[in-house]
Amino acid sequence: MTDIFIDAKNHTDHQKFLKGMELLYFAYRDFISWPDDVLHALGFGRAHHRILHFVGRNPGLKVAELLKLLNITKQSLSRVLSTLVEKGHIRQDIGAQDRRQRLLYLTDQGQKLLNKIAEHQKEHMLKAFENAGDQSVEGFWKVLSALLADENRDDILMRINSGIDD
Amino acid sequence: MTDIFIDAKNHTDHQKFLKGMELLYFAYRDFISWPDDVLHALGFGRAHHRILHFVGRNPGLKVAELLKLLNITKQSLSRVLSTLVEKGHIRQDIGAQDRRQRLLYLTDQGQKLLNKIAEHQKEHMLKAFENAGDQSVEGFWKVLSALLADENRDDILMRINSGIDD
DNA sequence: TTAAATATGTCAACATGACTGACATATTTA
DNA sequence: TAAATATGTCAGTCATGTTGACATATTTAA
Numbered sequence: 556m557t558d559i560f561i562d563a564k565n566h567t568d569h570q571k572f573l574k575g576m577e578l579l580y581f582a583y584r585d586f587i588s589w590p591d592d593v594l595h596a597l598g599f600g601r602a603h604h605r606i607l608h609f610v611g612r613n614p615g616l617k618v619a620e621l622l623k624l625l626n627i628t629k630q631s632l633s634r635v636l637s638t639l640v641e642k643g644h645i646r647q648d649i650g651a652q653d654r655r656q657r658l659l660y661l662t663d664q665g666q667k668l669l670n671k672i673a674e675h676q677k678e679h680m681l682k683a684f685e686n687a688g689d690q691s692v693e694g695f696w697k698v699l700s701a702l703l704a705d706e707n708r709d710d711i712l713m714r715i716n717s718g719i720d721d
Numbered sequence: 722m723t724d725i726f727i728d729a730k731n732h733t734d735h736q737k738f739l740k741g742m743e744l745l746y747f748a749y750r751d752f753i754s755w756p757d758d759v760l761h762a763l764g765f766g767r768a769h770h771r772i773l774h775f776v777g778r779n780p781g782l783k784v785a786e787l788l789k790l791l792n793i794t795k796q797s798l799s800r801v802l803s804t805l806v807e808k809g810h811i812r813q814d815i816g817a818q819d820r821r822q823r824l825l826y827l828t829d830q831g832q833k834l835l836n837k838i839a840e841h842q843k844e845h846m847l848k849a850f851e852n853a854g855d856q857s858v859e860g861f862w863k864v865l866s867a868l869l870a871d872e873n874r875d876d877i878l879m880r881i882n883s884g885i886d887d
Numbered sequence: 888t889t890a891a892a893t894a895t896g897t898c899a900a901c902a903t904g905a906c907t908g909a910c911a912t913a914t915t916t917a
Numbered sequence: 918t919a920a921a922t923a924t925g926t927c928a929g930t931c932a933t934g935t936t937g938a939c940a941t942a943t944t945t946a947a
Contacts (some may be wrong), residue, residue, distance in 0.1 A: 559885065559886050560878075560882045560885060560886070561859050561862060561863065562859070563850075563855040563856075563858045563859050563862075564855060565885065565886075566885060568843075568847055569843075570884070570885055571846075571847065571850055571858070572839075572842075572843045572846050572847055573778065573881075574862065574881055574882075574885075575846050575850065575858075575861070575862070576774075576842065576846060577778075577877075577880075577881050578861075578862060578865040578866065578881060579748075579749060579752065579865060581865075581869055581873065581877050582745075582864075582865040582866070582868040582869055583745060583749045584792070585868060585869050585870040585873060586745065586868050600902090600903060600904075601903090601904085602903080602904060602905090608742075612739065612743075617923085618923070618924060618925095619922095619923065619924085626750070627904085627905070627906090628905080628906065628907080629923095629924070629925075629926095630905090630906075630907085630908095630925090630926080630927095631904065631905055631906075633924090633925065633926070634904085635904085637925090637926095650923090653914075653915070653922090653923080654913080654914060654915085655912095655913065655914045655915070655922070655923045655924065656914095656923065656924085657923080657924070657925095673738075676738075676742065677734075677735075677738045679868070680737075680738050680741050680742060680868070681734055681737065681738060682867070683864055683867035683868045684729075684737060684741065684864065684867075686867040687860065687863040687864040687866075687867045688863070689729040689730060690729075690856075690860060691859070691860030691861075691863040691864050692729045692737070692741075692860065692864060693727050693728065693729050693857070693860060694853065694856060694857030694858065694859060694860020694861050694863075694864075695741070695744075695857075695860050695861050695863075695864035695865070696727060696729075696740065696741075696744060697727065697853040697854075697857040697860075697861075698748075698849055698850065698853040698857050698858060698860075698861035699744040699745060699747075699748040699861070700744065700748070700853075701848070701849035701850075701852040701853045702748040702751060702752050702845070702846070702849045703747055703748055703751050704751040707747065707751060711743075711747050712726075714743075715739075715740055715743050715744060716726045716740075718736070719725065719726060719731065719732060719736055719740075720725050720726070720731075766931095766932060766933075767932085767933090768932075768933060768934090783894085784894075784895065784896095785893095785894065785895085793933085793934070793935090794934080794935065794936080795894095795895070795896075795897095796896090796897080796898095796934090796935080796936085796937095797933065797934055797935075799895095799896065799897070800933085801932095801933085803896090816894090819893090819894080819943075819944070820942080820943060820944085821893070821894045821895065821941095821942060821943045821944070822894065822895085822943095823894080823895070823896095
């Protein structure tokens with residue numbers, strides 16, 4: 556690919572917009588929609604994966620926090636979360652200070668499932684990062700951070716970066 | 722935000738993966754899911770938007786090409802495309818060389834609708850690009866290009882870059 | 888010239904993951 | 918003790934995808 560296709564200065568605003576929009580659409584699609592045998596064999600879908608992911612990343616997450624992260628209603632969450640609890644992938648502990656709260660944790664089984672699911676995506680993304688180079692990865696992060704909704708940005712960046720500087 | 726949160730060298734592979742994955746998820750979601758009054762008032766959804774977009778970008782697109790771009794079945798496309806044709810936003814011309822083909826074009830009405838829909842997203846993305854800077858935008862494009870599925874990459878990049886060097 | 892392949896469209900049934908509205912229970916707070 | 922809060926559940930709906938079967942018009946190949 557010749558440089559003209561990457562050099563942002565050679566693009567009009569409208570071309571930048573179209574390119575960003577289309578690349579984001581196709582790349583997101585290709586990244587999330589791989590043949591997901593593991594999940595499907597268990598009767599799970601992407602909604603289950605998302606819950607496993609965020610509970611794995613935030614052990615002790617409260618139901619209300621998960622709802623806010625996923626930006627869905629409790630009725631939507633209920634069906635999906637219930638099956639994960641029933642099948643022993645997620646554990647719900649009663650809150651220590653507030654006994655109304657349910658604190659969510661992955662069970663060992665849930666952790667194993669999550670690891671298995673993530674394998675392919677991890678490989679895919681790290682290969683892309685390697686091909687693009689560290690400087691491009693930093694640009695990728697910067698643009699994505701800027702694309703976040705203003706109301707969400709601080710919250711999300713804090714969550715995402717927690718643990719990086721440990 | 723201190724530099725440590727952006728410097729890729731300070732991340733382990735697993736941290737890079739998690740950060741890329743979550744940022745991509747949240748940024749994509751925030752970018753596509755704005756309060757879409759214009760579409761909704763007409764009884765249209767995101768599927769309609771996608772068709773308007775790709776037909777607008779590729780005038781004379783064949784149905785088969787659109788199906789391949791969107792990666793959906795013709796049955797799925799049918800419902801959505803039909804309503805767009807019925808309501809006068811898309812025109813289907815019979816192919817000149819091959820009369821079995823239907824070549825898709827936006828009508829003036831369709832073009833107006835698309836412009837209206839794109840307004841907010843264009844503003845959102847260009848503001849993000851401005852905040853991040855041209856160098857980051859180039860990194861953003863590079864990583865997204867690398868994230869495309871290998872089978873799709875050449876095709877998609879050719880489409881996306883067509884018109885940039887005119 | 889006819890048979891097969893191709894491009895498109897349509898009917899029907901189903902899956903997933905969202906939504907709204909109404910209501911129930913347990914627990915904490917004012 | 919009453920109100921607010923955190924969670925859960927029932928029931929119905931919607932948007933968008935899927936598979937399978939079949940129909941029509943047109944082009945291509947034997």
